[in-house]
Amino acid sequence: MGFQRTHYCGELRADHVGQKVVVCGWVHRRRDHGGVIFIDLRDRAGLVQVVFDPEKVPAEIFSEAERLRNEYVIQVYGTVRHRLPGMANPNLQTGAIEIYADELKVLNSAKTPPFAIDSRDDVDEALRLKYRYLDLRRPEMHSTLELRHRTTKIIRDFLDSRGFWEIETPMLTRSTPEGARDFLVPSRVHPGEFYALPQSPQLFKQLLMMGGVDRYFQMARCFRDEDLRADRQPEFTQLDMEMAFVDREDVLNLIEDMMAFVFREIVGEEIKLPLRRMSYADAMARYGSDKPDTRFGLEIQDVSMIVKDTGFRVFSETVQNGGAVRGINVEGAGEKFARREIDELGELAVTYGSKGLLWLIVTDTGGRGGITKFFSDEELARLVSYMEAQPGDLLIFVADKPETCAEVLGRLRLFLGEKLNLIDEDLWDMLWVVDWPLFEYSEMEGRFMAAHHPFTAPLAEDLHLLSKDPQKVRAQAYDLVLNGTELGGGSIRIHRREIQEEMFAALGLTPAEAKERFGFFLDAFDYGTPPHGGIAFGFDRWIMLLAKKESIRDVMAFPKTASAQDLMTGAPSAAIGEQLRDLHVRLTPEAEKRLQDVALSQEVR
RNA sequence: GGAACCGUGGUGUAGUUGGUUAACACACCGGCCUGUCAAGCCGGAGAUCGCGGGUUCAAGUCCCGUCGGUUCCGCCA
Numbered sequence: 137m138g139f140q141r142t143h144y145c146g147e148l149r150a151d152h153v154g155q156k157v158v159v160c161g162w163v164h165r166r167r168d169h170g171g172v173i174f175i176d177l178r179d180r181a182g183l184v185q186v187v188f189d190p191e192k193v194p195a196e197i198f199s200e201a202e203r204l205r206n207e208y209v210i211q212v213y214g215t216v217r218h219r220l221p222g223m224a225n226p227n228l229q230t231g232a233i234e235i236y237a238d239e240l241k242v243l244n245s246a247k248t249p250p251f252a253i254d255s256r257d258d259v260d261e262a263l264r265l266k267y268r269y270l271d272l273r274r275p276e277m278h279s280t281l282e283l284r285h286r287t288t289k290i291i292r293d294f295l296d297s298r299g300f301w302e303i304e305t306p307m308l309t310r311s312t313p314e315g316a317r318d319f320l321v322p323s324r325v326h327p328g329e330f331y332a333l334p335q336s337p338q339l340f341k342q343l344l345m346m347g348g349v350d351r352y353f354q355m356a357r358c359f360r361d362e363d364l365r366a367d368r369q370p371e372f373t374q375l376d377m378e379m380a381f382v383d384r385e386d387v388l389n390l391i392e393d394m395m396a397f398v399f400r401e402i403v404g405e406e407i408k409l410p411l412r413r414m415s416y417a418d419a420m421a422r423y424g425s426d427k428p429d430t431r432f433g434l435e436i437q438d439v440s441m442i443v444k445d446t447g448f449r450v451f452s453e454t455v456q457n458g459g460a461v462r463g464i465n466v467e468g469a470g471e472k473f474a475r476r477e478i479d480e481l482g483e484l485a486v487t488y489g490s491k492g493l494l495w496l497i498v499t500d501t502g503g504r505g506g507i508t509k510f511f512s513d514e515e516l517a518r519l520v521s522y523m524e525a526q527p528g529d530l531l532i533f534v535a536d537k538p539e540t541c542a543e544v545l546g547r548l549r550l551f552l553g554e555k556l557n558l559i560d561e562d563l564w565d566m567l568w569v570v571d572w573p574l575f576e577y578s579e580m581e582g583r584f585m586a587a588h589h590p591f592t593a594p595l596a597e598d599l600h601l602l603s604k605d606p607q608k609v610r611a612q613a614y615d616l617v618l619n620g621t622e623l624g625g626g627s628i629r630i631h632r633r634e635i636q637e638e639m640f641a642a643l644g645l646t647p648a649e650a651k652e653r654f655g656f657f658l659d660a661f662d663y664g665t666p667p668h669g670g671i672a673f674g675f676d677r678w679i680m681l682l683a684k685k686e687s688i689r690d691v692m693a694f695p696k697t698a699s700a701q702d703l704m705t706g707a708p709s710a711a712i713g714e715q716l717r718d719l720h721v722r723l724t725p726e727a728e729k730r731l732q733d734v735a736l737s738q739e740v741r
Numbered sequence: 742g743g744a745a746c747c748g749u750g751g752u753g754u755a756g757u758u759g760g761u762u763a764a765c766a767c768a769c770c771g772g773c774c775u776g777u778c779a780a781g782c783c784g785g786a787g788a789u790c791g792c793g794g795g796u797u798c799a800a801g802u803c804c805c806g807u808c809g810g811u812u813c814c815g816c817c818a
Contacts, residue, residue, distance in 0.1 A: 171775030185778070205767085225778055248769060255752045256779075257767085262810050316817050336818085362817040364742090485743085487814060588818075615818085625818065674818080687811095698767060698811065737792085737808080 268337020424546020
């Protein structure tokens, strides 16, 4: 006969007046007037007021209602009525009506929760995570989960309409070098060997193209064993896509259509197409970032040529030694900032990797403070006019290697944009960053690394540079940037064996190493690989932006803390009994000792 | 791996230059109350001040260590 629920609490409206309904949910609040009792009943759709009137319900039901407490799970049989005149509650979507209860079933009682579900203050996040199932009851969490679900659904509909197939790829796979640290899973059957959890389905999706699937996508769970951030979790979801017989234009056009569709359906925003495109070089020069936030100005300017012959040797010598001098005109900040705030910028600049920050304040007569004294009036006037500065502006400079200038000023720019409140939070500012370098030189490793990944195809016109001058090779790669956040990135892939081998060689892999690690993949090239390309989106981050959340944890049902723990389940935890032996794994003495210490401290507690 | 900030009844916070019995709001328990909706009124219970050590006549407060949370740098596409 079923549970008999007829409606969600939150969906009842004046249209339902007169209907007999059955609703289920949690007691959100109760207001007991000694006589009449009001219960705000909550389910995922919202709240509805239930009235227990002693003159209208049987005595045993009324006394049952008197015992209700917050978070009790109940089922109410009743009739929807208009509220009495003047008693409507405009703050509730169901505020025009209420349910007169005829019958009440208490399905479960509840202890007083460790934090209020309707709390108006922020609750300690550790507590929220420990009792995540209670945290999830909060309407705000529900709306985020629903937003995420609807976005996923919209994307599936869209991609289906464009001929994409959703295909799953393995979670237990082979470790591939490059990129992040892998999570490893020891093999019981093959002593001493390990699976790796995928950092992304990159190779598999390319193999699907080789398999003639033509168009693939997946909401793919990915794993990376690196330290966490507000927008980084050890496991996360990518919208992963790949298409065969396409070039860059085909991919960008399709993604633009998809983004416009998603934004229209989810946030009711019209995205203007085609999206702007900015070269990587341009982004780095003007914004000091490969994911420029173009919602505000404060662009970086290169003043190397202006200052190369000045008497200020920090500037002139830097330029003469192949470095650069770049700056930002922080408009108005010369008047607004206290000396301490300028010094704070300098400290930031140092943590971002420059030797220091040089500055001056523009005045009617020239400049004051900082490095003003090193310039002649004429030099100062040239600099000020080049940077289009007005009296009261603060000019900040970094003199260093060009990349350092870009990096440091790019970060200061973001800091200043926020500090000066220059960012319009209502904008959806989306653009492509294209023409990436294929390689980045890693100081730490002393070799070239793939800027995207090692399967990215070079631009055809740069192909000849691959072995001669790798640093100059540009890639057929593209990143989609929204409000200064990288939403996703992709590329046209290499589809010919000899180029893939050249790529591996440029990355410092010997043919033997390439064969050992990617032999199966290289072999696949020999059997007729179609040209193909694709893209992958950091889906959690994307939802975070759509939901206007500060942290990726708020858009995941069960996230981990900054130290990668799950406070609810207690993961990770020590392996028990024979697990390790079955897996042919032995702990180091340090690990053993740590486990003992942890066990001891828990006993004390 | 490094740095910063935070940790006080169930929750959110206050707690002065170290000084008596750690304060407030909400929640909780009891009582009153028939139209509230963050109900109201009266009363009550509830804190090893994260943990360990030190300085001091005296530590929530100062110092050191440690644990946990968050953010950032390194790392990570």
